[in-house]
Amino acid sequence: QVRLQESGPRLAKPSETLSLTCAVSDGSVSSGVYYWSWIRQPAGKGPEWVGHISSSGTTDYNPSLRSRVTISVDTSKNQFSLSLSLLTAADTAVYYCARGSYCRGGSCHASFVWFDPWGQGSQVTVSS
């Protein structure tokens, strides 16, 4: 059973860049047809999809965050990372990494995506 674990700073300052890493164990970021995803959740609110990277390196981002987000993958370390720039207080949230599956009955398409498993989450607070 694949497991995901987020790591990174818990506190960041406005205007800075946040960098988080998701380590994947008991599975490989370069195998299978998966999207390796970042999802965040402000306190008391629903999750917000940030973006994902496919096993082949293709990325998609939430349109509302696209100008500030970069997701990358390091196959040698079996991990993927999130970079979010120009932070504001509105970026304060629990950040989850998750594996997205997007195949159904032999066909694969981004519209089929669902997320399992999720990491335990990393609380990030943006404050001066």
Place this chain on the structure above:
Amino acid sequence: SFDLTQPPSVSVSPGQTAIITCSGDQLGSKFVSWYQQKPGQSPVVVVYHDTERPSGVPERFSGSNSGSTATLTISGTQAMDEAVYYCQAPDSDTSVLFGGGTKLTVL
């Protein structure tokens, strides 16, 4: 823009059937997934592709999707099912959306 609307709360007595809805424009033409989140924990998928149940999820969880509404049904609700439930669907070919969540209370 496309939005997913869920009722903020649903209450049910133990052993009864809980129905949680998720509404969106032409939602029936998209594949919907449902997640359960208990306090202090990460979300866990209970239904994907409208009706599919991952291994390990009890049979009392089922889903449907038609028209503009997707539904998560919990039959014989147990106290352990008390949680917040989120629906999720594609916003486009390259984007994903989650609903605002429904808090299920088992009275």
